[in-house]
Structures are given as C-alpha cells and as structure tokens.
Amino acid sequence: MNTASRLGLYGAGLVVVFGVAFAVAGAVVPDSAVASWTERGGDGHDEQSAEPATQNTDNGKEQGTDVSGVMIAASGYTIGAISAPGETGTAGELSFVVRGPEGEPVTSYETAHGKQLHLIVVRSDGSRYRHVHPVLDVGTGAWSLPWTWEAAGTYRVYADFTASDGPGVTLSRTVDVGGPFTPQPAAETRSTATVDGFDVSISGDLVAGAGSELTVEIARDGVPVTTLEPYLGAFGHLVALRDGDLAYLHVHAHGDEPAPGEVAGPEVVFTAQAPTADRYLLYLDFQVDGKVHTAPFVLDAVPADLSSNDTGDDHGGH
Template sequence: MENHSEHGRHGSPEGYGPGGHATLGGLSVDANGLRFVPAETRFTPSDSLDWSFQIVSQNGDVVTDFEEAHGQRGHLIVVRRDLTRFQHLHPTLGNDGTWRVEALTLPDPGVYRAFIDIVVDGHPMTLGVDLFASGEMAVAPRPNTARHATAAGYDIELQTGGILAGEASELVFEIRDDGEPVSRLDPYLGALGHLVALREGDLAYLHVHPEETSPDSGQVEFGARFPTAGRYRLFLQSKPDGTLITTQHDIRVEQ
C-alpha cells in the first residue's frame, strides 16, 4: 500500500476518526474480543531476545488473518513508561498466527509498554502489554512543552499553537537544514511522516497519520483530536533527503 490516506482523513475505515484512530487505545491487553499474548515479558537490559506473541480470540483461537495498514500487517511500538526509549518495529507473521521480532532489546532497566497496532475484520485496534527489564530505573526528566528537536543535523519544529481537548487540531512540523526547509521529504510507510502520541500518566495511545502535503515543502501535517486535557509526548518519524529520523516533542493539551 502506497497511500496512508486510505486510513487517514479520506476514506477512513470503521473505527478511525480524523487523522487516525478515533479513540485512545493500548490501555488493555484485551479489547474487542481479542487478547495480546506475549511469549515472554521479562528481559535482561541490553540483551537481545527473539521475541514472539499471538493475538487470541475469546474462545481461545489464535487469529491468523490481519489486514494491512500503512504497508504492514502489524506495527509494534515499544516505549519505556517514562516516555523514552521509543522503538517502532514491524514483526513478521507466521502462518500459525505467531508474530516474531528478531533480537528485541530493552536497552535500560525499567517498565516498557508494547503496543501492537492491527486491523482485524476491518476494525483497527491497539492492544498493549507491559514488559519488564530488571534493574534500577533512572527516570528521565520531562519538560512541560518541547516543540523543537534536532536529529542527524536537521532541526524539527512543531509550529502548531494552542491545542484544545476534543477539538480537531492540525499538527504542522517543519524540517529545516541549515535554517532552510528541506527540499525533499521521502515517503516512510507510504507517507511523508508517521506520528505516535502517548498521554502522560497512563500511556494511552493515539496513532495519527499525515494530511497530503508536498514533498518539497519541508513540512509534514497531521490531523488529530486529543480526547482529554493533559500532557502528551509526540514521536515523529520522517525521511528528509532519504534519512529516517525520529524526534520527540512534548505538548500540553488544554481543556
């Protein structure tokens, strides 16, 4: 699939709202009659593990049929609960319904949340499960708002103003190189950018996707609706000049 708009603002499948998922997800291992069943939840920090999991129905059957969304049948997001150590992975699906991730690594001690983003029978959903890396966790400080970030020599700025809970919002990111908007943004997962928003406190998951923008504009725009007030961390992935970068931005959504 080459066009994210199939699951974006235009022609959204059931369960999607403007710009992505209509509701926050990932708060439960069990939703919509399906359960996220990992083979292992305990890790040794920095050690890689060939990890697997299944999605199981209420009657105990392993689900084997998943639809593609954004070029993949499953998107696995792993984030430590202090909203750091972000990973976006694409596990492989076996014929028996077992998903596999080669050499999954939790780099530091702490509790991580693993989100699996899937579409089953036309219904998009996100399930979540906690993973544990043993040892003393050093909690990272988090700013109240941080709209500017740098990565691989690029400057990325979230230019959107105030954001209100329940209101449709446009999130505009500008990517600059030496002070000028980049001349080319290459597709990533069939679009010019990919954005995950996590709510501080419970890590409720909001997966949004970009509006149609020109690849030579230096900008990526997203439509989103944040259902509650609070602080959110946004993880942006984009490919200026063919270089995949990941940046994090912090916002406060007002009531």
Template sequence: MISSSRLIARRRAIAATGAAAALALTLAACGSSRDSASMPDMGHGGNSTASSSSVASSSMSDMPGMDHVASGNGLSDSQDGYRLTSKDTTLPPGKQAAYRFTVTGPDGKAVTDFAVDQTKRMHFYAIRSDLTGFQHVHPTMAADGTWSADLSSLTAGAWRMFASFTPNTGKGKGTDYVLSRTVTVPGDAAKVPLPAPAASTQADGYTVTVKGEPMAGMAHPLTVSIAKDGKPVTDLEPYLDTYAHLTAFHEGDAAFAHLHPTTKAAGDNGGPDLSFHAELSTSGNWRLFLQFQAGGKLHTAALTLRVG
C-alpha cells in the same frame, strides 16, 4: 385571540429558531473534521463520541491512513473479544531482544489474517514508562500466529508494548485495534524527567517544528515543518505510504495515539510542511515521536506537546 396570520408567523419563527439551533450543533460537531480536511495520521483516535467520530471518518476517508482509525487509548490487553497474549513478562537489559506475542480472537484462537495498514500488517511500539526509549518496529508472524518483534537495546525499567492491527476476517474485520501489555527490564531504573513542552526540537541535524494547539477529545489540525541548516527540507522520501509517521504517548499513563497524516506521498520530494489529524483523548503533556526518511535513512524526532 391571535389571528391566523399572526399564528402562522409565530410558528414559522419558532421553526426557524429550532433549525438554527440544530445547525449550530451540527457545525460544532463537524468543525474539527472540516479543519482537518487539509492535513494527515497521527494515529488512533481518542474517546470522541460516536457521532463526531463517524463525521470525521467520512470526511477523511480519502486521506493516507485515515481509513484505519482505532478507538481507545491502547492501555488494555483486550477489546471486543480480541486479546494480546504473551509469555514474555521480562526482557534483558542492554542488548537486543525479541518480544513474542499472539493476538487471539473472540473464538479464543490465534488470529493469522490481518489487513495491511500503511504497508504493514502489524505495527508494534515499545515505550518506557517515563516516555523515553521509544521504538517502532514491524514484527514477523509465524504460521501459528505468533509474532516476533525484534527490539534494540532496552534500558532498565517498566515498558509498555503496543500492538496495532486490523483483523481481515472474523467479527472484528476492518476494525482497528491497539492493545498493550507491560514488560519489566531488570536493573536500576532511574526515571528521566519529561522535557518541557516546546515548539521545536533537533534530530540528526534536522529542525522539527510543530504548530497547532489541540484540545483534549477534539479533532484538530497539526502541522509539522522540517528544516536543515536553516533551509526548508523538500526531499523527504515516502515512509509507510506517507512522508512522516507521528505517534504520541500521554505523560503518566502512556496512553497511545496515532496522529494520522493528511499529506499524501508522491515521489521523493516531501516537505517542508506536513499536515496531521490530531485527536488526543486526554489533557496534559504528550510526548510526540515523528519518524521521517531522507537520503535513505530513517530519522526520529521527539518533543513534548501540551494539550489543553
């Protein structure tokens, strides 16, 4: 028989092993949120598990935009009883056009009370199926809940229209949603090949460089550096409560992700390095669109990021 002292020691060893295993699992789940604690909103997260999402959101609640992180990839027109509706199935090519839509709630009525997220009650995105022609606008709402998104000239092809919002009342109060519908722009729709993955790109004389190697389904830090004429840019102005807005779309299905900024805006002295919390749901190529403001002008830079 095993003596009582040896039995107690053995039980203690087993307990310690179990505790170590539990700690390892906890660290594995929390590692990405710890890494992201030093950066900002790429937008609306992917298909992470409920436990890892709750850990990440609790650790980033004090970051700009991180109190509003939507789930899903935005490829549906409905979620939790909320629905994006529109009579617009086609839009004219080569000229400005307004896309009109309504968000209805679980009761079937138009939602008219929306919370403010990054200074706006509604963020609206238009993206062509080959991930060209990106537009990010902030539509206006009529008293009956009908929104109107004024879009610049559209090229022929299939487009997806995304509405990103947070109900301020009702069943989904405080929950972020990204819903979408497709629209056809008539005409010859020549597909434009997606540019190869690259670490940097040029836009309006600025050089934008992205550092980071995100993995699908995992929260990961991403750093964006901005330079001009070979010198670091340090005069970025606040845009939507931060120094840059970063959105991503997946090649093939145009799945949506908003990469959340972790760099807070304080005066017209942003840059050159901006940090983001990236959580991209699917592996493959993602087209990133970075919007930043300097000298009173909004700039948009795009590059392709490979996600493993």
C-alpha cells in the same frame, strides 16, 4: 507533487477521535485507570464496538468516549504475554501472539500504512521510544523480531493491527526490564528537536475535546528539507502518548498516499484531538535518503474555552 499542491488537498484532513480505556481482568497495566484514543478514517481502522465510557475532564465537563486502545483485549482480540529478554544488554527475541474471538492465533491481517502490524515500545517515563515491525510466523501466529533492551524500566508494548475481516485494534501489555533505572520524565514542554542533523519544529495548539492542526517543519543546516520520502504511506508519521498513563494516539499526515518516488516538505500537517487538558508526548517519524528519523516533542493541551485555535468559532480555525 510539490508541497503547495499537496497542502491544497488537505481540506478533508484526517480527524482523530481519542477514547478512554480501563484495564480489563488480567491486564498488566499501570495502577491508574488507563485511557486510550482510537484513530478513525484514512487507515482502515474502524470504530470499535465497545460500550461508551464517561470521563471527568479537568475543566469539570464530562465527555462520552468509546473504550478502545490501551488494553490487553478489545473487540474479541487479545494480545498474549510478551516474551523478551529480562534485562539490559542481553540479545534475544521479542515475541507475542494475538488471538481472535474463537481463541485461536490470528494468522491473517490487513495491510495498513504499508505494514500488517505496527509495534510501538516506550518506557513508562516516555523515553526509549521505538516504532518497529515484527515478522509473522503464519504457522503459529507468533509475531517476533530480534530485541535488546538498552535501559531498564517498565515498558509499554502496543500492537496496532487490523485482522482480516476485523476492526482496527490497538492492544497493549507491559514488560519489566531488570537493571539500574533512572527515570527521565518530561519536565517541560518542547516544540523543537534536533535529530541526526535535522532541525524539526512543531506549531499549533492541542485543544482538549476539539480538533486542531499541528504543523511540523523540517530543515537541515538552515535549509528547508523538500526531499521528504514516503514512509508508511505518508510523508510523516505521528504517535502521541498522554503523559502519566500513556494513552495512545496513532495518526498520519493529511493528504492522499504518496506515489512511489514522490517527495515533499518542508511541512507536514496533522489534525489531532486531545481528550483532556493534559501533557502529551509526541514522536514524529520521517524519512530522508532512505533513512528514518524520529523527533520527540512535548505539548500541553489547553481547555477549548482557553484556546485561540477554537475551530468552532468565527476565527476560521488554524
């Protein structure tokens, strides 16, 4: 199916709802209150059954949200301590166990986006992003994979999964890695990136409290790429983190799941809803010729009353 045909199917695009999460007892998180976002629809991740929380936004308005995401426990599931090398340059293993409502290790998971569990690892300044897929030992319930830290700092480790007969959950812990640490914070917005010879751009506005479209376009040597391959059930995979507290959003491209061997491009379209008018760090994974590439972006979400992309007015949206 070509790009034009696929974009014609986007009318029922995915809408992602973000939530605010506060650290629970025993959580290992930054000192600031932690907010989170939860994805609904299109991937088997159901709404979590936590009590609503209220957040004051920068424009003075309050919005009710569902508590979910960046916490060590949610919906009866808990992520145990992360075992990993304690310093840079040391080869070892990263591992952890997820426990269910009865306190026993979870050993049965649903497949979502082609995997039973997605592991996102990122340093506190938003750099050193990795999206990987550990292996489950069904005998012990331990997830693990070979691991080496390339740079020191404090890292957030997210486990995104759906246990069999359970809701979709994203749990998180932090890991401190010893060694000299030079922070690399996002100093300015960035809507273009060059990675492995690909030029990638992202257009559209993030709007606080309102759904808006983001369109990614990929080219190589000035030529639009039309050979994007399916990766994790879509032609693009987007993760976004709110700068400052690393609140988490996991969203895929519009459209049905591609068939094996199907290609698309150069555009991939997403719909996102930012909870507040803040800065967001975005990471796009895409696959060409069997290799996955990651393009980073930095966008600022604007208040809805200042946006030209207000989907609730007569302008017809994006």
